[in-house]
Amino acid sequence: MNNNPYAWIQESLTTIHRADWYRSVQTINSLPGATVLLSGQKVINFASNDYLGLAADESLKTSAIQAIQQFGTGSTGSRLLSGHRELHRELEQAIASTKQTEDAVVFSSGYLANIGTITALIGKRDLILSDQYNHSSLKNGAVLSGATIIEYPHCDIAALTAKLQQQRQKYRRCLIITDSVFSMDGDLCPLPELLDLAEEFSCMLLIDEAHATGVMGKTGAGCVEHFDCTGRELIQIGTLSKALGSLGGYVAGSHTLIDFLRNRAPSWIYTTALSPADTAAALAAIKIVQQEPERRQQLWANVDYLKQLIKENLPNLKILPTESPILCFPLPDAATALTAGKHLREAGIFAPAIRPPTVPTSRMRITMMTTHEKRHIEKLVAVLKSMQV
Ligand SMILES: *Cc1c(COP(=O)(O)O)cnc(C)c1O
Numbered sequence: 001m002n003n004n005p006y007a008w009i010q011e012s013l014t015t016i017h018r019a020d021w022y023r024s025v026q027t028i029n030s031l032p033g034a035t036v037l038l039s040g041q042k043v044i045n046f047a048s049n050d051y052l053g054l055a056a057d058e059s060l061k062t063s064a065i066q067a068i069q070q071f072g073t074g075s076t077g078s079r080l081l082s083g084h085r086e087l088h089r090e091l092e093q094a095i096a097s098t099k100q101t102e103d104a105v106v107f108s109s110g111y112l113a114n115i116g117t118i119t120a121l122i123g124k125r126d127l128i129l130s131d132q133y134n135h136s137s138l139k140n141g142a143v144l145s146g147a148t149i150i151e152y153p154h155c156d157i158a159a160l161t162a163k164l165q166q167q168r169q170k171y172r173r174c175l176i177i178t179d180s181v182f183s184m185d186g187d188l189c190p191l192p193e194l195l196d197l198a199e200e201f202s203c204m205l206l207i208d209e210a211h212a213t214g215v216m217g218k219t220g221a222g223c224v225e226h227f228d229c230t231g232r233e234l235i236q237i238g239t240l241s242k243a244l245g246s247l248g249g250y251v252a253g254s255h256t257l258i259d260f261l262r263n264r265a266p267s268w269i270y271t272t273a274l275s276p277a278d279t280a281a282a283l284a285a286i287k288i289v290q291q292e293p294e295r296r297q298q299l300w301a302n303v304d305y306l307k308q309l310i311k312e313n314l315p316n317l318k319i320l321p322t323e324s325p326i327l328c329f330p331l332p333d334a335a336t337a338l339t340a341g342k343h344l345r346e347a348g349i350f351a352p353a354i355r356p357p358t359v360p361t362s363r364m365r366i367t368m369m370t371t372h373e374k375r376h377i378e379k380l381v382a383v384l385k386s387m388q389v
Contacts, residue, residue, distance in 0.1 A: 020334035021355055031056040032245075034371040036350065043350040044376045046366045051215050051325055052295045053371035054245030054288060060281040064246075067280035075273035080262075083273030091279050094286045095250050098221050100230050103258040106250045106282075107267065108274050110210050110239030111137040113249030115144060116265030117237060118177065121204065122147045127171035129163060129203070131155065131178040133185060133359075138177045138208055147175075154182075157193045164201045174203040180223035181211035184359045186326030188216075191227040195234065206235040211324060214243030220289040220296055243289070246282040248274045299325055299370040302377060306368060309381040317384065325368040328354075329384075330361060337362035340387065347383040 016022050030037035032055040036045045054060055067087060077083040088106060095104035107113035118141030122128060126147040130138060133154045142149045150167065152160045160176070168174055176198055178189045189207065198205040209222040217225025222238065224230055235257060240248035251261060261268060274282075288295065303325050310317055320328040331337045337353035341364070344351050354365045366380070 020338055021357070034369055034373065034376055038345075038350055041345075041348070043345065043348050044372075044379060045369070046349060046351040046380060048367060048369065049211070049242035050245055051243040051299055051367065051369055052245070052285075052289070053369050054214075054243065054285045057245060057285075057288070059288065060245055060284045063280040063284035064277035067276040071276035073275065073277065075275055077273065078269060078271060079273045080269060085273075085276060085279070087276060087279045087283065088273060091283045091286070092250070094283055095252055098219065098286060098290060099224070099236060099252040100221070101236065101252040102255045104250050104252040105258050105261055105268065106240070106248050106274055106279070107265075108248055108271050110208075110237065110241065110249035112267040112271065113237050113239075113251050114138050114208060115141040116267030117206065117235065117251050117261060118142055118175070119145045119266065120261055120264040121145075121206075121235075122173060122175050125171065126173040126175065127167060129160060129174065129176045131182075131189065133179070133182050134177060135179055135183055135208055135210065138179070138206075142177065155187070155190055157190055157197065160194075161197060164197065164203070168201045168203070174201065175206060176203050177206045178208070179211075180207045180209045181216065181324045181326065183211050183326070184328070184354055184363070184365065185320050186322030186324045186328055187320070188223055188226075188323050191223055191229055195229060195232055198234070204235060206237060209236055209238040210242055211326065213238040214285070214289045215296065215299065215325060219293070240278070240282040240285070244282050244285040246285060247278040248282055295370045299368060302368045302370065302372050303327075305374065306366075306377050306380070309377060310384075313381050313385055320363070327366045327368070329364040329366075331363055334362050337364065340364055343387055344383060347386070349380055349383050351380075 027039050028036045032048060032050050034045055035042055071085055075083040092104045092106055114137035122145045124146045128142045128147045128149045130142055130149055130151050131154055132151045150163050152163055180189050194205055212222040214220045216223045224236060236252040238250050240246045318330055331340060334355040337355050341353035351364055351366050355362045
């Protein structure tokens with residue numbers, strides 16, 4: 001054997017290039033916001049998950065700085081050892097209060113919250129039913145759990161019911177997992193129907209509110225509130241790193257669930273606690289979400305304005321079905337997506353081309369922010385029109 005055992009890595013990269021799937025980072029050298037400096041060029045930002053514009057908010061920045069002054073930069077250990085601060089508990093109580101659940105627990109990221117929760121709740125003798133368009137963290141959490149995984153067609157309640165009828169009784173526990181707002185499409189899971197099915201077939205239901213927290217529902221509590229399902233028993237996961245402008249993840253649910261996770265979720269027990277700055281910033285963000293509904297109203301007004309302009313100016317432009325501030329325009333292939341992304345960028349618009357393997361089909365993905373001004377939205381539509389996408 002004289003083969004270089006690492007040679008395959010270069011070959012694999014070459015294949016990635018050939019398929020137009022290659023990715024690399026882009027540098028933003030400014031505060032996050034509706035406009036940013038992207039490698040030195042001022043662009044209008046439609047690529048961010050900072051829906052409410054909180055990542056550069058004065059109140060979040062001040063809270064983070066104060067927390068650093070008081071508690072330092074690192075939390076120095078896991079929550080069960082030296083990492084726990086009163087700030088973590090305050091944040092967890094604020095999340096539980098927004099979600100109207102008995103309790104909540106914060107993880108160091110949304111990804112870790114999903115992985116830790118799924119692996120704690122489900123094992124080899126169990127079944128997971130997973131929407132085919134679920135986020136990577138749900139899919140990998142499912143794989144890591146060792147359970148049997150069945151993917152059901154996107155939001156297809158009839159197909160899910162059929163799978164449950166065929167399979168449910170063969171397994172001990174069953175967990176249904178789904179994004180609530182689908183991150184790369186912008187549509188919503190059929191939550192009331194999922195809750196009914198979960199009850200009928202004695203399944204747990206876990207929804208990922210990453211793109212819904214702070215955005216959906218009258219008080220920004222997420223899709224559970226949007227669908228008027230507050231108070232029904234389920235497992236709600238979310239992130240502090242999108243509309244809440246910080247970093248970290250959470251799980252909200254019953255006392256029993258949260259207490260169990262603190263004892264059994266490996267990605268909570270064996271990782272360093274959220275930093276004081278991230279914790280304080282997220283706490284400040286939750287207060288803003290609760291106290292300033294006008295931020296959410298402005299976000300939805302911006303979404304409506306973009307949809308109206310598209311209807312008037314680009315009647316033939318296809319948009320994937322959406323009920324969130326995420327709007328996607330389907331494109332025929334990865335090469336077209338890359339060209340479109342480049343064209344937008346040259347015209348001063350930052351909107352990413354999302355390609356496989358992140359999604360099954362290529363698309364342009366636009367996310368709206370509270371802090372977009374009318375002229376930003378008008379410019380986007382003018383550029384799209386010039387491209388005749
Ligand atoms: C972003 C995202 C996550 C991961 O959250 P992080 O806090 O960024 O790790 C999980 N699920 C969905 C649906 C997401 O969009």
